[in-house]
Amino acid sequence: MGKYENDAKELLRLVGGKENIAAVSHCMTRMRFALNDPSLADIKAIEAMKAVKGSFTQSGQFQVIIGNTVADFYNDFTAVAGVEGVSKDDVKNAAKKNQNALQKIVTAISEIFAPLIPAIIVGGLILGFRNCIDSLYLFENGTKTLCDISQFWAGLDHFLWLIGEAVFHMLPVGICWSVTKKMGTTQMLGIVLGLTLVSGQLLNAYGVASTAAADIPVWDFGFIKVNMIGYQAQVIPAILAAFTLVYLEKFFRKVSPQAVSMIVVPFCSLVLAVMAAHFVLGPIGWKIGSVISSVVYAGITGPFRVIFGAVFGFVYAPLVITGLHHMTNAIDLQLIADYGGTMLWPMIALSNIAQGSAVLGMMLLQKKNAEAQEVNVPSCISCYLGVTEPAMFGVNLKYMFPFICGMIGSALAAIVCVATGTTANAIGVGGLPGILSIQPKYMLSFAVCMAIAVAVPFTLTAILGKKKGTT
Structure with missing residues (x-):
């Protein structure tokens, strides 16, 4: 047995025993439990364990933070518990019985975007790099960019847009695939549906506003004409179309005779879904997305924008606790599609930095506590790189005042x-590297905001910590 045998036995007892575990898995730093009765878990005793860095419940899952050695702990736990580990998806499915309606909606949105995040991060980094070489006028007395003075960099800039366009303009393909994957239907049909939303045969979504109504191409069916408009970078039309495909496929799979289901199910499902997407759902989804983005944009740019910013900056970290922060991905992407950039993502990156800075204050307060620093240091680093959960659940929420200080700084x-x-031009790059996603003309102002997000939480945490103590 491994070195965590005794800790594993203790954790098993404190979560309510083997009979209380519906499913268990782990991620990079956390044990993930779906418990039959969450009230049986002794949270205070669990968090008092030396091997445990903190715990929290999100989307019906009870998650215990172990750290980078979680894989070894997990192996010992499954051995002493006599349970078989399952995938994270299985744990999520088992945990759904503990969710209310709102949590189920948020979880669904989260699970749609989660597989897309790595590509979105890559796209954001690429756009950020392109910002630096084609939009920063640093040469010849501030009149030229690196691309202007070098053919190599100009060629590289042109080449990298191949990836950037694939990530953001072709986003509906990824969304349709992700929905079908989540719902357990044919993923290839989802990909094809997504491709029909961004086909080169259609008028590009970015060209619709500048095209006269009479010049928009149409499908002419004699009794009706339908605009041939693409949905590049559109989120809601893709989600609506994908779920339509999913339920059509499930319906036809249920009613079709087995002998002809291989032909009837994919044909009827896909054709009807594409028709629904372009005839009805696409225009409706576009309108819904435009309304949402226009309301958010009005809040960010209107006369009360300072109040909007203060409220959003203050509440974003608590939203992470509930999981509701996943909703902002769709809004960010819609803002980018409609307005060529998003003002929400910079505030999200600043919230990451602020929570990390509160941990930095705790590092100062606990500089002589080697055990605490084992949690503080990696949590601070991950937070500054855009991953806030270890810092928030492992440090800040444990003492509470650093969490509040981070919210104030944010x-x-x-x-x-x-x-x-x-x-920002793109999303996905959080924390300190988030400056790479900022439009060049705003990089200086964002740097000032970063300084505030570092200085204020750090200072407040250090001052309050000396008064309140950190035991």
Whole structure:
């Protein structure tokens, strides 16, 4: 047995025993439990264990933070518990019985976007790099960019857009695939549906606004004409179309005779879904997305934008606890599609930095506590790189006042952020590297916001910690 045998036995007892575990898995730093009765878990005793860095419940899952050695702990736990580990998806499915309606909706959105995040991060980094070489006028007295003075960099800039376009303009393909994957239907049909939304035969979504109504191409069926409009970078039309495909496929699979199901199910499902997408759902989804983005944009740019920024900056970290922060991915992407950039993502990156800075304050307060530093240091680093959960659940929420200090610093930074109109070209790059996703003309203002997000939480945490103590 491994070195975590005794800790594993203790954790098994504190979560309510083997009979209380519906499913268990692990991720990079956490044990993930779907418990039959979450009330049986002794949270205080679990968090008091030396091997445990913290715990929280999200989307019906009870998650215990172990750290980078979680894989070894997990192996010992499954051995002493006599349970078989399952995939994270199986744990999510088992945990759904503990979710209310809102949590189920948020979880569904989260599970749609989660597989897309790696590609979105790559796309964001690429757009950020392109910002640096084709939009920063640093040469010849500030009149030229690196691309202007070098054919190599100009060629590289042109080449990298191949990837950037694939990530963001062709996003509906990924969304349709992800929905069909989540719902357990034919993923290839989802891919084909997504491709029909961004086909080169259609008028590009980015060209619709500048095209006269009479010049928009149409499908002419004699009794009706349908605009041939693409849905590049559109989120809601893709989600609506994909779920339509899913339920059509499930319906036809249920009613079709087995002998002809191989032909009837994919043909009827796909053709009807594509028709619904272009005839009805696409225009409706576009309108819904435009309304949502226009309301958010009005809040960010209107006369009360400072209040909007303060509130968003303050509440974003608590939203992460509930899982509701996943909703912002769709809004960010819609803002980018409609307005060429998003002002929400810079505030999200600043919230990451602020929570990390609160941990930095705890590092100062606990500099002589080697055991605490084992949690503080990696949590701070991951937070500055855009992953906040270890810092929030492992450090800040444990003492609470660092969490509040981080929220205050985030709110102040967000006020400056919206006041200066700081805008990002892309999402996915959080924390300190988030500056790479910022439009070049706003990089200086974002740097000021970053300084606020570092200084304020760090200072407040250090001051309050000396008064309140950190035991």
